[in-house]
Amino acid sequence: MSAGKILAIDYFQPDSTSTFIPRPRIHSSQQAGWKNIQIAHYQLPAIEIPETTNLQHFISVPSWKQPTEVEMVANGKRHLFQHDPNEIGYIEILPAHTSLRVRTNHAADTTHCYLDPIFLTHAAYESANPEQVELKLSLSVTDPLVCQIVLALKTVLETDATNSCFYAESMATALAAHFLRKYSTRKYVLPEYEDGLCRYKLKQALEYMNVHLSENVSLAAISDELGISQYYFCRLFKRSTGMTPHAYLIQQRVERAKQLLKQKEGTMLDIANDCGFANPSHFAKHFRRLIGVSPNQFRKI
Structure with a gap:
């Protein structure tokens, strides 16, 4: 990679993080046959990750073992957070093509979720504004629903991911609808469909x-x-x-x-x-x- 060039990461590809994350994934959905959404579970040491950009929407659900300082430089802007082990429900949402550099001073148990931007755009077709979807950069925010979905998918990988495609697609659909309502840069009103299927x-x-x-x-x-x-x-x-x-x-x-x-x-x-x-x-x-x-x-x- 030439000097000054940001590494673009396709998280749907095997071993996509091996060049900048020192430890392999503990669990991964790569072999589960899932479409539109992927999950990776890491136990990371204190780490400094060089600047990269993500091709998918990126959700991180970290769990800190001790008070930890996290420095993020996202799209050139520096953010500094102090995290406590008792914190529950904190997440990071990085829209596709966000440039990011990360430094932490302590270990963390982290689950990453990657969502296909095209899949999210297709979900928006149900609204009145089906243009390409843009998400807001959301760092260190509390969202129990996103945590629940991501950790439920991780649990599937920890137990048995065989024949889990239907469940993963259902969770991806729920996540997409939630993102359109809460994290889109423009308002999407998804219909409630009170009458059901014919x-x-x-x-x-x-x-x-x-x-x-x-x-x-x-x-x-x-x-x-x-x-x-x-x-x-x-x-x-x-x-x-x-x-x-x-x-x-x-x-x-x-x-x-x-x-x-x-x-x-x-x-x-x-x-x-x-x-x-x-x-x-x-x-x-x-x-x-x-x-x-x-x-x-x-x-x-």
Whole structure:
């Protein structure tokens, strides 16, 4: 890299941070097949990161082990923050193409989230102002919802990210809607869709999900089948059914599993695979949560 040239980072590419972050990611969604959103979890020492620019919208959710000073130079402007280990819900939001240099004087446990700018722009098509979206630089702000979404995605990676695409797409859609409402440089009014899906569209969505129940079905595939956007579909589906598409999908997988368990045939691995669960552990977790007993206990009833 020539002197004075800022390194542009595509966080959707493998090992994109290896040249300036000294430790590898503890967890990463790179191998999970997610689209539009990625997660990376780091345990970082005191660090000085040279000036870079991000090709995706960048969200950082740090957790400090001791009182820490953080210096950020964003788009040429210096910001100095003092952070305490008891702080909860603090985040940083760097719009795509923000130049940033960072220095910290103590270690941190940090989860990074990267959101595709094109995906965010597509979400804006549901508003009255579908021009290209620009986000506000937001450093050291409190946002429990963003924290909850990012840390929920990290938890998926820590447990089992297999067949997690649908969940990740749902979280990306929720994050995009929140960003448009709260962090856009212009006001976006996303409609509430009080009436839900029409009967034909709802039937089409339910049939598609049930036919593809054993597969790693994606939110994008269902939305494309209906000819509407992901945001539009999620909002209307919940209005029609009272639950999110992801919750409905899990419920139907558990219902199919109950039928297979009553037949007294097949191993737990077979049933998990037939119902679209990542593995027997993933299957058992959701089955117990919805039914109140384990699959083995249910089979004996």
